[in-house]
Amino acid sequence: MKDYTSDSVLNTKSYAFAIRIVKLSQLLQKEKSEFVLSKQILRSGTSVGALIRESEYGQSRADFIHKLSIALKEAHETDYWIALLRDTGYLEEKLSISLLTDCSELKALLISSIKTLKNNL
Numbered sequence: 001m002k003d004y005t006s007d008s009v010l011n012t013k014s015y016a017f018a019i020r021i022v023k024l025s026q027l028l029q030k031e032k033s034e035f036v037l038s039k040q041i042l043r044s045g046t047s048v049g050a051l052i053r054e055s056e057y058g059q060s061r062a063d064f065i066h067k068l069s070i071a072l073k074e075a076h077e078t079d080y081w082i083a084l085l086r087d088t089g090y091l092e093e094k095l096s097i098s099l100l101t102d103c104s105e106l107k108a109l110l111i112s113s114i115k116t117l118k119n120n121l
Contacts, residue, residue, distance in 0.1 A: 010109050014049035014071075017102050021045030021078070024091075024099070032090055041081040047074045048106060065117050072110040079103045
């Protein structure tokens with residue numbers, strides 16, 4: 001199994017975030033009997049890292065940027081699901097703040113990466 005902790009900051013943070021999202025989904029299903037929203041956040045939250053990894057093998061610089069842009073959209077969607085889960089009482093404030101902070105950091109890293117790549121075209 002590949003150790004993602006030795007990769008770039010973006011890889012490391014997105015992988016750690018995906019692990020947190022998987023655990024959150026499990027918690028929502030087991031303790032809250034919430035299955036629809038848990039699947040939504042699982043899909044969007046884990047796809048961020050998957051798209052980042054996929055971008056590494058982009059066919060071109062434009063493809064690389066495109067994959068990172070989709071990852072950014074997925075992170076933004078995940079931000080929405082976290083806020084919705086918080087505001088509907090499925091998530092405690094402390095956990096939602098922590099997850100939203102991690103998600104915001106990922107979005108900032110993705111935005112910075114995309115801007116840098118576009119400026120170096």
